[in-house]
Amino acid sequence: MNEQSLINKIYVKSPFGKEKSVKIFKRTIELLKESIEENKSVKIKGFGKFTIERREMKSLIDYNKKAEYLLPPKDRISFKPSKELIKRLNNR
Amino acid sequence: MKIEEIIKKIASEFNEEETEVSEYFDNIFESLALAFLKNKNVNIGEFGKFKVQTKSDEEGKKQKSVLFSPVKKFADEINHNFTELSPVHVRLLSEKLLAEKLSGDFSRDEDSGEIILIDFEGNEFSPTEEKPDVYKEALIPEETEQEAVFSKDEQKIKEDILIPEDGSHEIVYSHEEHTIKEEILIPEEKKEEVLIREEKNEEVLIPEVKKEEVSSFASIVSEIEESEPEIIDDIIVHKDKILALLSKINIIQNTIPDFDEIISLKKLISIDKKVHSVISTIVKIDKENEQVFETKLMDEGETEIFIPEKSLDERISLEEAKPSELIEEDKVEEIKQEEAVEETIADSEEIPTEKTEEIKEEQKEIEEKHAEINQEKIKEEQEKNLINKELESKLLNMLDERRKIIEEIRKLDEINSEDFLNIPRPKEKTPEEEEKPTNEEEKEKPKQNVFIDEDESLDKPKQNIFVEEDAKQLEELIKYLEFPSEISEGDIIKEDEREEPKIVNNEETPEEKTEEKIPDDIKPKEEIVNEEIQKDSDAKELENLFGTIYEEKKETDDLSGISEAQPHLNNLEMKVFDRLLDESSDKTEEEKPIPDEVKNEEQTSIKELEDLFVNFKTEKTEDEIIKEKEVPEKKEEEKAEVKKTDTIKTYDDIFSLIEPNGNKKNGKNQEQQQPLLAQQEEPKKKMSNDLKIIIYSAILIVIIIISFVLYRKSIYTPVKENKKLPLTAPIDSVRTSGKDSVVFADTEKVNKAPADNVVYEENDIVIKESDEGFYIFFGSYLSQFELAKKIKELKAKKIYPTFDEVNENGKQIYRLKIGPYETLNQARNIIPKL
Numbered sequence: 001m002n003e004q005s006l007i008n009k010i011y012v013k014s015p016f017g018k019e020k021s022v023k024i025f026k027r028t029i030e031l032l033k034e035s036i037e038e039n040k041s042v043k044i045k046g047f048g049k050f051t052i053e054r055r056e057m058k059s060l061i062d063y064n065k066k067a068e069y070l071l072p073p074k075d076r077i078s079f080k081p082s083k084e085l086i087k088r089l090n091n092r
Numbered sequence: 093m094k095i096e097e098i099i100k101k102i103a104s105e106f107n108e109e110e111t112e113v114s115e116y117f118d119n120i121f122e123s124l125a126l127a128f129l130k131n132k133n134v135n136i137g138e139f140g141k142f143k144v145q146t147k148s149d150e151e152g153k154k155q156k157s158v159l160f161s162p163v164k165k166f167a168d169e170i171n172h173n174f175t176e177l178s179p180v181h182v183r184l185l186s187e188k189l190l191a192e193k194l195s196g197d198f199s200r201d202e203d204s205g206e207i208i209l210i211d212f213e214g215n216e217f218s219p220t221e222e223k224p225d226v227y228k229e230a231l232i233p234e235e236t237e238q239e240a241v242f243s244k245d246e247q248k249i250k251e252d253i254l255i256p257e258d259g260s261h262e263i264v265y266s267h268e269e270h271t272i273k274e275e276i277l278i279p280e281e282k283k284e285e286v287l288i289r290e291e292k293n294e295e296v297l298i299p300e301v302k303k304e305e306v307s308s309f310a311s312i313v314s315e316i317e318e319s320e321p322e323i324i325d326d327i328i329v330h331k332d333k334i335l336a337l338l339s340k341i342n343i344i345q346n347t348i349p350d351f352d353e354i355i356s357l358k359k360l361i362s363i364d365k366k367v368h369s370v371i372s373t374i375v376k377i378d379k380e381n382e383q384v385f386e387t388k389l390m391d392e393g394e395t396e397i398f399i400p401e402k403s404l405d406e407r408i409s410l411e412e413a414k415p416s417e418l419i420e421e422d423k424v425e426e427i428k429q430e431e432a433v434e435e436t437i438a439d440s441e442e443i444p445t446e447k448t449e450e451i452k453e454e455q456k457e458i459e460e461k462h463a464e465i466n467q468e469k470i471k472e473e474q475e476k477n478l479i480n481k482e483l484e485s486k487l488l489n490m491l492d493e494r495r496k497i498i499e500e501i502r503k504l505d506e507i508n509s510e511d512f513l514n515i516p517r518p519k520e521k522t523p524e525e526e527e528k529p530t531n532e533e534e535k536e537k538p539k540q541n542v543f544i545d546e547d548e549s550l551d552k553p554k555q556n557i558f559v560e561e562d563a564k565q566l567e568e569l570i571k572y573l574e575f576p577s578e579i580s581e582g583d584i585i586k587e588d589e590r591e592e593p594k595i596v597n598n599e600e601t602p603e604e605k606t607e608e609k610i611p612d613d614i615k616p617k618e619e620i621v622n623e624e625i626q627k628d629s630d631a632k633e634l635e636n637l638f639g640t641i642y643e644e645k646k647e648t649d650d651l652s653g654i655s656e657a658q659p660h661l662n663n664l665e666m667k668v669f670d671r672l673l674d675e676s677s678d679k680t681e682e683e684k685p686i687p688d689e690v691k692n693e694e695q696t697s698i699k700e701l702e703d704l705f706v707n708f709k710t711e712k713t714e715d716e717i718i719k720e721k722e723v724p725e726k727k728e729e730e731k732a733e734v735k736k737t738d739t740i741k742t743y744d745d746i747f748s749l750i751e752p753n754g755n756k757k758n759g760k761n762q763e764q765q766q767p768l769l770a771q772q773e774e775p776k777k778k779m780s781n782d783l784k785i786i787i788y789s790a791i792l793i794v795i796i797i798i799s800f801v802l803y804r805k806s807i808y809t810p811v812k813e814n815k816k817l818p819l820t821a822p823i824d825s826v827r828t829s830g831k832d833s834v835v836f837a838d839t840e841k842v843n844k845a846p847a848d849n850v851v852y853e854e855n856d857i858v859i860k861e862s863d864e865g866f867y868i869f870f871g872s873y874l875s876q877f878e879l880a881k882k883i884k885e886l887k888a889k890k891i892y893p894t895f896d897e898v899n900e901n902g903k904q905i906y907r908l909k910i911g912p913y914e915t916l917n918q919a920r921n922i923i924p925k926l
Contacts (some may be wrong), residue, residue, distance in 0.1 A: 001127050004469045009123045014116045016108070024102060024116060029139050031098040037170060044095065047121040048158070052170055059182070072177035075170050078423075079160030080647045085125055089144070089156040 036077065048081040128158055137165055189443070369427060565663070808874075851916060859919050859924065865912025866919045870926050872907045879906045889925060 003025075011021045032050075035042050040052040052075055060069045099117060103110045123144065127134050134142045140162040146154050168175055852859035857870045873879040879895060886893050896907045913919045 001132045003135065003137050006120075006123055006127070006134060006136070009126075010116065010119045013123075014565065015112055017114065020106065020117070024106060024113070025120065027102055027105065028117060028120065028817050029136065031101060033169075034168060035098065039094075042095070045124065047831055050160075054451065056548070060179065061185065063190060066187075068182040068188060070180040072174055072179065074174055076167065077160070077162050077170060077599070080144075081158045081916055085128070086155070086157065086375050088125065089128060089158075 014061060044082075046084050047078055048085060051078050051080070052076070053078050127157075139166065329911055500700075852920065854923060857923055859916065862912065865914055866916055867909045867911035868913075868919050868922065868926075869909045872905050874903065874905060876906065879908070882908060886926075889924070891925065 007022055007025055010025065013019050015019055016024065021036065032042065036050050036052065039047065042051075043049045055074045055076065057073050058071050061067075062070050095117070099110055099113050102108070103113045106113075118172050124134055128142070131144050133144060136142075140160055143159045143161070144156055164172075291575050348858055409682050435872075563792050849861040850858055851861050851866065857868060858871060871882060873882070883893060891910060893908050893910045896909065898905045898907060910922065911919065913922075
């Protein structure tokens with residue numbers, strides 16, 4: 001499912017016009033990103049939670065090369081769907 | 093920033109109410125949830141992807157969940173602190189460690205991020221544990237210990253030294269510091285040990301791996317200890333670079349010292365001394381610098397690391413230019429003496445006189461040997477060249493002889509020896525006869541000179557037999573033929589009464605020939621043009637000589653046949669044929685009137701020709717037989733009928749069949765006989781019957797093969813697919829239990845027709861039961877093309893059918909089927925897809 005098809009579905013239900021709905025959709029996503037970066041966690045009711053997790057430094061073994069490597073730490077996004085959503089998916 | 097704040101911002105920017113914006117915001121995520129319910133993956137640009145996944149729990153139940161993977165830009169923005177970092181190679185693992193980790197004895201948790209201190213023997217320990225005495229000494233690798241002893245604060249942090257690729261060294265990490273690019277340092281706890289060790293001058297334990305290196309290096313060091321003990325310590329510090337320099341020096345052992353090698357050795361010795369002198373200077377410079385910095389650091393109490401300003405290479409370059417300043421005075425003189433010696437050795441070739449004489453003698457001997465070898469080689473080459481020339485000359489002679497023989501054979505192919513009968517011999521030319529003029533008409537016409545091309549290849553069929561000299565002779569002889577005036581009937585020999593000549597080396601001997609006396613007056617014919625002969629008297633005389641032709645022609649008095657007669661042989665050939673004829677007539681040599689010319693002429697060539705003619709087969713070919721049978725078309729006015737027999741041929745028949753070129757003619761076209769001096773014509777190549785048969789048979793075979801291939805292509809044959817199941821095989825067509833299931837269409841398995849046990853029917857679809865299972869039959873086709881189309885459609889739906897061939901009323905019908913299935917319900921569930 002593309003972004004356009006998603007916007008079309010939203011547009012039908014919303015009171016805004018098509019062009020405005022597209023602009024609002026894009027602006028919401030940008031603001032969502034910024035909030036995730038600042039707060040490091042964003043929760044949306046009925047949908048899920050976006051969080052930033054840090055993976056610390058760790059070692060890695062390459063059995064083919066018989067060598068050991070050190071991986072640096074890393075910050076990454078994780079998404080956890082809410083319980084309501086999971087129920088809806090599984091109770092189909 | 094929370095969601096409420098987001099909504100406010102949007103409302104302010106777009107001048108909308110917050111309620112509407114909040115509803116819009118909720119609609120976004122509801123539509124996403126609805127898409128997830130439909131098992132659809134959503135991709136939002138510049139944000140990420142949402143994927144629906146199904147997982148099975150421990151109980152076996154399947155549960156769905158949603159995964160999110162951000163876009164690269166978004167992920168990099170979040171990981172902006174660590175994007176520049178990359179993984180670091182730590183060490184190479186030994187087989188023991190790998191085996192332990194593969195077996196499951198994980199001594200470290202990869203996810204925890206903890207790092208465990210490891211010994212270079214592979215033994216692990218933790219800093220909290222009590223350190224045994226053994227590990228105390230072996231905690232730090234050699235380099236760090238030595239660096240700490242000899243140059244405490246001059247530790248090098250280069251990765252090449254600390255993290256070598258060989259894996260010989262093993263690294264110690266600082267457990268406390270969590271920096272990313274952890275540079276290896278001696279921990280604080282161990283520095284005390286290092287200082288203690290300095291005072292005690294304890295020995296350093298060296299592992300077995302490094303003993304080899306140490307032993308080789310120790311030998312070098314021991315040699316230097318005797319001379320200069322102060323330098324040992326400094327050399328050990330710069331071990332690597334010294335070894336690199338020494339590696340350039342290839343000391344040859346157990347070799348015969350040649351002149352060049354002696355020089356090279358002395359050069360090497362000079363280089364050694366240079367290196368030694370350079371190193372000594374470097375060491376002293378370092379010491380001076382160390383003393384300065386040691387004073388500083390000891391005062392401040394810091395443990396910073398010191399990197400020398402100049403590298404070794406730079407120092408060497410500088411010190412070569414100014415060695416005298418830094419070296420002590422006592423040693424300067426020694427060094428100068430050594431340098432002077434080195435220059436003389438390196439630059440000049442002067443060597444002690446005793447050795448020069450020996451060396452010169454050796455050189456001379458070597459040069460003499462080389463000269464001898466070269467001379468021998470030259471001689472061999474010359475001999476080879478001579479031999480090659482001789483061989484070439486012989487080959488050329490052989491080729492010339494071969495050509496001659498082949499030409500003669502070709503001439504004989506055209507002519508049969510048995511046909512030449514009663515051919516009078518040519519008369520000797522007198523000089524007067526040669527000078528006498530010819531007819532006027534003959535003068536006017538240009539005489540075409542025919543040449544024999546000896547240089548041409550033998551394969552060419554040109555057979556221009558005539559020669560100028562022989563042609564002229566024949567012309568003159570014809571003019572001055574002296575025929576007998578009166579010829580009685582008895583002189584005329586008829587065809588019936590004639591006897592065939594005896595042929596040597598031939599089983600089929602013809603009838604014996606009657607004794608025929610060739611009168612001396614008779615002369616051979618000349619070259620005759622197509623024009624009519626002016627004198628009838630000459631014609632009449634010829635008639636009497638050559639038998640039946642001219643008897644029959646008496647009525648008509650047509651002499652065109654005579655004009656067409658054309659001799660075609662040389663003098664030599666004529667002579668040879670005469671001999672053979674005389675031999676066949678069983679005449680003795682005395683009776684044979686052999687002219688003197690034959691004896692005086694080249695008898696060797698004649699013998700060769702005789703040998704060839706003797707071996708020449710006189711059997712007639714089929715073409716000749718056919719020609720003999722074909723009666724040539726003649727004009728009634730001009731020619732008379734010619735009676736031909738298989739055994740005897742008349743003079744006209746002979747010359748009529750043979751063209752001036754020497755080739756044979758068709759018996760029909762006697763009128764078209766060309767004169768002797770006609771244009772040269774290449775004989776046509778006649779295909780033998782055998783070649784024709786082979787060619788026709790080959791063409792037939794090719795046609796058959798092409799037709800067979802086209803026939804096979806026209807017939808539809810289904811593609812034979814692999815019987816192995818793919819990983820993503822559809823569930824419907826796979827039988828889980830029992831033997832391997834039939835998934836793809838195989839024509840090989842068509843022969844087994846299921847039993848007529850109909851279990852279920854629905855709208856032209858029938859389910860039948862068999863021993864193998866339940867089959868679904870859903871269509872029958874007459875043509876293979878329609879069948880193929882249907883199969884393609886079903887394969888697109890991931891249904892893989894088979895088909896049965898059935899003959900009904902003389903027609904072949906193809907029935908599609910799917911299966912087999914274990915249960916009837918499985919088969920029913922597939923029907924709606926069809």
